[in-house]
Amino acid sequence: MQFTIRQNTLLNTIQTVSKAVAVRTTKQVLTGILLQATEKELTATAYDLDLGIQDTVPANEETGLRIAQPGQIVLPARLLTDLVRKLPSSEIQVTVHTNYVTEIRAGSAQFHIHGIDAAEFPTLPVLHAPETLQISAPLLKDIIHTTGFAISTVEARPILTGVHVECKNQALTFTATDGLRLATRTVRLEIPEEFAWNVVIPGKSLNELAKILPDDEQVVVVQFTDTHCLFQSGSTLFYTRLIEGTYPDTKRIIPKTYQTEVAVVLDDMLGAIDRASLIARERENHMVRMEVHDDVINVSSSSPELGHVLESVGVVEKTGEDLFIAFNARYVMDALRASSAAEVLFRFNGANQPFTIVTRGDESAALQLISPVLVR
Amino acid sequence: MQFTIRQNTLLNTIQTVSKAVAVRTTKQVLTGILLQATEKELTATAYDLDLGIQDTVPANEETGLRIAQPGQIVLPARLLTDLVRKLPSSEIQVTVHTNYVTEIRAGSAQFHIHGIDAAEFPTLPVLHAPETLQISAPLLKDIIHTTGFAISTVEARPILTGVHVECKNQALTFTATDGLRLATRTVRLEIPEEFAWNVVIPGKSLNELAKILPDDEQVVVVQFTDTHCLFQSGSTLFYTRLIEGTYPDTKRIIPKTYQTEVAVVLDDMLGAIDRASLIARERENHMVRMEVHDDVINVSSSSPELGHVLESVGVVEKTGEDLFIAFNARYVMDALRASSAAEVLFRFNGANQPFTIVTRGDESAALQLISPVLVR
Structure with a gap:
């Protein structure tokens, strides 16, 4: 040579x-x-x-x-x-x-x-999938960015270290959860109606894929077999094995209704939680409290060693009941950082039920679900 | 408050x-x-x-x-x-x-x-030194940059973790060595002739000082006592304890004469040694060889596992004998990276004696001394 x-x-x-x-x-x-x-x-x-x-x-x-x-x-x-x-x-x-x-x-x-x-050198898997799917590189990148962070990083349940990728009824859904928070996103695609896939892709692989995908409007061609999938972007081929097993049914845990909904400016809320988390202690799950009272949200945290912090964040719009809830600040910050929206909606069903965060006015954006920390 | x-x-x-x-x-x-x-x-x-x-x-x-x-x-x-x-x-x-x-x-x-x-809170040391010295911040920063890296990082001989700072005959000299390489720099100052100091400042302290010194032509006021020194730059006071003990007499190990002198373009030599060091193995002291032959320098390295590399670097000027010598690539790269000169002089006394690197045409720049690796 x-x-x-x-x-x-x-x-x-x-x-x-x-x-x-x-x-x-x-x-x-x-x-x-x-x-x-x-x-x-x-x-x-x-x-x-x-x-x-x-x-x-x-x-x-x-x-x-x-x-x-x-x-x-x-x-x-x-x-x-x-x-x-x-x-x-x-x-x-x-x-x-x-x-x-x-x-x-x-x-x-x-x-x-x-x-x-x-x-x-080992031979790469040969894929002869009957059907391929085409998706724009920036959209695929964004779907991975808004869901891939929520995978589990512990090997106790290997299936949760993957991202569930489901394609049916002309829609593609990515879902990741570590058991305490979940991120899911569905996008509509122009594909044949009978087209159906249901696989679990290692989260690490997807996060690596996102790093090498181009930022311009290139098309990525995706193929699956029972054991592998292949993403083709320009001159680059990206192969990953799939995770075996059945992904848990996550749809039933996403609440359809809510008792409280508040719209907030994302940056204001992210800043307030970030500051409150400075006082939140690791051993108590970085616990930050949020009180929705009339048209103000009070974000607070306290620690016997460090002190306490209180900050009020204005509510853009509110429907439903007042609320007092506690959560792991890191989960909420991860969810908010995955979004590029100006305003988001928090939807609650009381202090003891998981709550969701969605982009205001964009149903095609990701849905973030977070379990609260139960407080006495 | x-x-x-x-x-x-x-x-x-x-x-x-x-x-x-x-x-x-x-x-x-x-x-x-x-x-x-x-x-x-x-x-x-x-x-x-x-x-x-x-x-x-x-x-x-x-x-x-x-x-x-x-x-x-x-x-x-x-x-x-x-x-x-x-x-x-x-x-x-x-x-x-x-x-x-x-x-x-x-x-x-x-x-x-x-x-x-x-x-x-502990009280900072009170210094009432009879004499103070003034030096420009960028010059002090550069002196530290060109000598401070050569300190020892092992605590076996604590005195070598410091930089020897000597002031006499209207000259200020900084010297650092770890036993295998040495960096020293002398600058002339307009100070009274009788002015004399001889202290050892922790290298770590000096490297921290360099980070906070301003880049503009501010004056730094320096004071010493037997136990501490104080650098004053604008509104910032920087105190450090001194290292006790007597610094070794390093002057006698700096050769006054040389058998071979070569002038080289610094970037060319640094690049060649950097590339050769990719093959040099850690367990053999990152050993790179240099052969001075007529008006070419061959830089090479080899390893049974990885292979070998050979690169020739042009000589700008040469006096004296041909030579074949081996050295720790990291020491020579540290020395060359501390310099901002376009051309440097390597001065050798055969393959078994320490060699020096100085800036061509600038006696006020640092002198770098490096022990060779002895090869059979």
Whole structure:
């Protein structure tokens, strides 16, 4: 294998796939990046057996890629990334010699690094899904951003470390919960009516996907099989295994009615809870109290060691009863930070029932459900 | 005590002193910041018994400070900093009530936090040095930057965790060494000829001082006693204890002559060593080799696991013999990164003797001395 390529082209493609490089593994080949050159393009692949990312660069003027001899090699990911980042010239030449020794040359610097036989690298899953779904990259990114944070990070119930992705009746729904809070979002899609999927995608994979999705209006093509799913965005393929098992039925826990509804300016409420949380103690679940009284919300917190804090937040609109409730400040801040809305609605059913936060006037935005802290 | 103050004024002064707040201590009062208000000014002090920083804010329009009632209180540093940073309004009112309960009010937010009696706060050392020295803030900052990194970070020889500061014959010299490398810098000052000091200042203290020194041409006034020194810059006082003991005589280990001298472009050499260090292994002291041959320097490194790297760097000027030497790449990179010169001189006395790096054409810049790695 021999090719020359522009430094930033190679760096971009290596960095794109590097999220799927295995970190803790006894199989050395998984800590590498597979480079494959055909007559027309260079493909970089990383695959830790859960997550696989593949990126392809075409040979042309813009990428600076010129392939002198097709071939393939696995190179240690971390060394390759550091090396390409630090090379002194904009053009890099890569040549594989005998025994997988790979020469990387740029300017007056010449590296010879030990590669690994590409035949040892695991094969990415082959997906032949009968149906594919298309969704805009920024929308998919936003759906992940507004739901993915609510997954469980403990392995006690592995299914909750995933995001439930359901597609039916021309709607796509993402749901994540850790048992104490839940985030869910449904968007309408122009797809055939009979189209139906029901899978659980590892939350970590989705959060990595969101990082490499482009910000412009590109289309992402999504395919599922029983064990894997594949997101294709431009020249990048993103594979992830699915989590086996049945996701709990979360629809029944989302309240349909409410006794109290208050509309507030998001930034005002987020600021007040953030300040109150300074006094809230970790061992008491970062507990902050909220009192809805007439057209004011009093946000407060106290701790025997630190002191107490009280702040009033104006209500934009209110319907229903007054209320006194306590919650984990971090859950409410996560939910509010996931939103880019100006105003949100808090909907309560008394102090002991979960409450919801939704964007005012946008039903396609996420719904956030949070269990209160029960106080005597 | 009661005063109002602009948010960013209070935040700046708290952040300035916060480096001297004790982190690991059983004395709770040392984790706080002492606030003292007189009729005319507010003073913030932090003091962990090694390092003390005091900053004073005058009452005027610019600072927004208005003192309604003089007094003093100690407030928990971390909570105070987070709280002031997150307050919603530009004007903050601080009021001390009975039992040291302190009310902090801004906009609609009202904190009551538990303060500590100011009488418990330790007193800063009183310095009545007979002589003071004046030096420009950017020059002092640069002297610390070019020498302070070379201190020892292990406590085996406490004296080497300090920087040796010597003043005699109208020259000020800073020297730091960890036993394997040394950095020293001498600057001429317009001071009385009989003026003489010889102290060892904790390296950590100097590095903190460099962070809070201003970038503009302000004058820093320096005072020493047998146990402490004080740097005064504008409204900020910076106290540090000195390290007891006698600093080793480092002058005799700095070679006066050399067998080989090469002038190189600093960025070229730094880049080549940085790249070679990617292959250099930690357990062999990040060893990189340098071969001076005719008018080229070959920088190389190798490792059985990773491979090898070779890069040639052009020589701007050379005198003396050819040479082959090995060194710890991190020491040479630290030395080169401390310099802002375009070209530096490497001066060698064979492969087994320490070599020096100096700025080409600037004797007032730092001298860096590095022990080679001895190779068979």
